[in-house]
Amino acid sequence: MSDAPIAILDVGSNSIRLLLWDGSDDFGPKGERITTVTGLRRGAGADGTIASDALNRLDVCVESYAARMRAAGVSRGVALGTSAVRDAPNRDAVAEIIGARLGLALTVISGTVEARLSYAGARLTVHDDGPVIVLDVGGGSTEVVRGEGSSPTGAVSLQMGAVRSTEDYLFSDPPTQDQLANLREDAEVAIAAAIATCGGAAPIVAVSGTASTLAAIDIGRYDPKRVHGHVLTRGAVEEMLSWMSGLAVADRGSIPGLEPARAPVIVAGAMIVAAAMSAAGADALRVSERDLLDGAVSFSPTLVGPVGIDGPIVTPLNELV
Numbered sequence: 001m002s003d004a005p006i007a008i009l010d011v012g013s014n015s016i017r018l019l020l021w022d023g024s025d026d027f028g029p030k031g032e033r034i035t036t037v038t039g040l041r042r043g044a045g046a047d048g049t050i051a052s053d054a055l056n057r058l059d060v061c062v063e064s065y066a067a068r069m070r071a072a073g074v075s076r077g078v079a080l081g082t083s084a085v086r087d088a089p090n091r092d093a094v095a096e097i098i099g100a101r102l103g104l105a106l107t108v109i110s111g112t113v114e115a116r117l118s119y120a121g122a123r124l125t126v127h128d129d130g131p132v133i134v135l136d137v138g139g140g141s142t143e144v145v146r147g148e149g150s151s152p153t154g155a156v157s158l159q160m161g162a163v164r165s166t167e168d169y170l171f172s173d174p175p176t177q178d179q180l181a182n183l184r185e186d187a188e189v190a191i192a193a194a195i196a197t198c199g200g201a202a203p204i205v206a207v208s209g210t211a212s213t214l215a216a217i218d219i220g221r222y223d224p225k226r227v228h229g230h231v232l233t234r235g236a237v238e239e240m241l242s243w244m245s246g247l248a249v250a251d252r253g254s255i256p257g258l259e260p261a262r263a264p265v266i267v268a269g270a271m272i273v274a275a276a277m278s279a280a281g282a283d284a285l286r287v288s289e290r291d292l293l294d295g296a297v298s299f300s301p302t303l304v305g306p307v308g309i310d311g312p313i314v315t316p317l318n319e320l321v
Contacts, residue, residue, distance in 0.1 A: 037261035042054060114143055
C-alpha cells in the first residue's frame with residue numbers, strides 16, 4: 001500500500017461514513033473516520049425510490065468528503081452502497097453523485113455481503129475463536145451473522161432497520177404503546193428466526209450507529225475509545241428504550257450521547273437491539289466500533305481501485321455481490 005490513505009466509503013441508509021485507511025496495527029485498520037447522518041432512506045417512496053431532498057443531502061455530504069480526500073492525497077478508494085441503495089429504483093442517481101464528486105464507481109453490495117463485511121470488522125473486537133453473533137442494525141436493514149473465528153457460518157439480512165421501522169411502525173410522535181408493541185413482536189420473531197437459521201444463539205457483538213449511540217447514551221457522551229468494547233446490559237437497553245420512547249423527537253435531541261440527527265430513529269433502532277437480545281436470550285452484548293468499513297479493508301485487493309480523474313474507474317466487487 002502507498003503512503004497515501006485509501007478511501008473506504010459506506011453509503012448507508014441513515015449515515016454516510018468514510019474511512020481514510022492509512023495502515024493497520026494489532027487493533028485493525030487505522031485512519032481518520034468521518035460519519036454524517038444524511039437520512040438517505042428518509043422519505044423514500046413505497047418502492048424504495050430515494051427522495052430528491054435526500055439526494056441533495058448526500059451531494060452536500062460527499063462534496064465535503066471529496067475536499068477531505070483531496071487534502072489527504074487520496075488516489076484509491078471504493079464506495080459501497082447498502083440497503084437504501086439496493087432497494088432504490090433510482091440508485092443510478094446515487095451512483096452519479098458519488099462518481100461526480102468522488103470519482104468512484106458505486107458498488108452495490110447484497111445483504112449477504114454486507115453481513116460478511118460487518119462480521120469481518122466486528123471480529124476484530126473478539127479475542128478468541130468462539131462462536132459469536134454480529135448484529136448490525138442499519139437504517140434500512142438489520143444483518144444477523146453467526147460464526148466462529150474468522151469465518152461466518154450463517155448470515156441473514158432482514159428488511160428491518162432504524163429508519164425503515166420508524167416509517168413502517170412508529171407513526172406517532174412519541175409513538176404509542178401499540179406501535180411499540182407491534183414493532184417489538186415482529187422484530188423478535190424475525191430475529192429469532194434469523195438466529196435459528198444461522199445456527200443458534202451465541203454472545204452478541206453489535207456494530208453500527210444504533211449500537212454505538214446506545215453505548216454513548218449509557219456512558220453519557222460519545223467517546224469512541226470508551227464506546228468500543230462497551231458492554232450494554234439488557235436492562236440498560238430496556239431502560240433507555242422505556243424513557244426515550246416517551247419523549248417527542250424534539251426532546252430526544254438533548255439526550256447526552258445522542259446525536260440530534262439520530263433522534264427520529266433511535267427508538268426503533270433500540271427496539272430492534274432489545275428484540276435481538278430477547279430473541280438470543282442475551283443478558284448483555286458488546287459494542288464494536290469495528291464494522292463494515294474495517295471488514296472492507298480485509299477485502300481491499302478486490303475492492304479498491306483508483307480514483308478517476310475523468311470519471312469513476314473502480315472495478316466493482318463482482319465476486320461478492
